Amino acid sequence: MSKTVLKVQNIEKYYGSSGVVTKAINNISFQVDEGEFIGIMGASGSGKTTLLNCISTIDKVTSGHINIGDKDITELNKKEIAKFRREELGFIFQDFNILDTLTAYENIALALSIMKIDSENIDRRVKEVAETLNITDILNKYPYELSGGEKQRVAAARAIITNPSLILADEPTGALDSKAAKLLLESLEGLNKIRNSTIMMVTHDPFTASYAKRILFIKDGKIFNEIIRGKDSRKEFFNRIIEVVSLLGGDVRDVY
Template sequence: MALLKLEHVRRVFSSGKQRVEALKDISFEVDQGDYVAIMGESGAGKTTLLNIIATLDKATSGVIQLDNQDLNQLKEQDAARFRREQLGFVFQNFNLLDTFNNRDNIYLPLVLAKKSVAEMASRLAPIARQLEITDLLDRYPSEISGGQRQRVAAARALITQPKLVLADEPTGALDSHNAASLLDEFDQVNDTGQTILMVTHSAVTASYSKRVLFIKDGVIFHELFRGQQSKKVYLKKISDSLTALAGTGEEASS
């Protein structure tokens, strides 16, 4: 059974007499434990799609459900609680508070949910070990590297035990070494059953996923499944699909 389901989702923006159809007709499902990358050129609708799934925006029409809950029908106060309790976010620019140490940055969504200190500590310990940030918890974001900051951000996303982790260009601000390290951690988290939906421009980053959706002009242009393919073969198919997406090659085939 699908954890996330989108059916014929449209998003139209209006400004005076001008109408922009950012999403024309998007339908797909994400099962529990899946790891899906979304790719496409700038302006293809990736950010709009992520914002709708994150309940930061509403679809003009269509159905979007997470665990059978209709996200388009959530009232604003309910949407804020839903984001805090059901979703985890990893952003390109970390979005950590410099005035909080790393431990308190990770605790923040649980503080907002009014969890006890004991529960917060018990949740953090295994995540910190897995992400190798235990020794960094009492330091501040400004005192650690970009790769370490992104691991702290990932811990903040995971500590709420979310149904779905949304990652928006999570490796965009990292060098290749730190990007690979973070993506290895994403692999391990996904292996434990965590569902991940990630927007990325990087074919290398997308090659860590189990499935890639390519968006062009507000619709799903193409889809790739990794299956039993090696990462090298999968990466080559992703790169070929991006070439086709840009209109410089023939339509890719899976």
């Protein structure tokens, strides 16, 4: 039986006050099992980023519950949230968010240093993830010496180094050219298959989404549709994604 990593129950998120209230998330429920690679898609303003922010503990829900592992993160205080985020979540952002003053190796190792892991163990783990992501030869370089794709793979290595319960990727290919994007997506696919990493990726791009195994489409703060890749080739899944994107209505270009 699959272990449930993420359980989202009836969450709602409101913004605003004095009678002007925006409902960014409207009663969303779903769950993600260990080893899943799930994509979240939707046009600009659909609520997908708010959903990611609530799951990542950056934002708080107005109502409902979010369980990651055995913890209800909606019940944690600030100190508990900081510890939980550090130990249980891995983040990959569109703009890399790696530190310019540290080498690739040091950027990846930083989270383990903060957790007071011994240097021998850190060295072994950094080299393992670097090999998985094919960045062994750039570990001693600084960010200014790296391409965008290399920076993003360093960011991916940093995200998985603590063996988090859940990796959250926010438009991870947004700042990359098509070749670098493809390399990163193949790396994420590899992490999912080889390390059984559980990945949740927000994207507006059908090509990027086609690497996931399941996709939730968000519209007006609600789940509009869900598709599962199953035995489809990536190209077949891409075509099915395009079909749903066209059903979403409005300006389809918003979703590309």
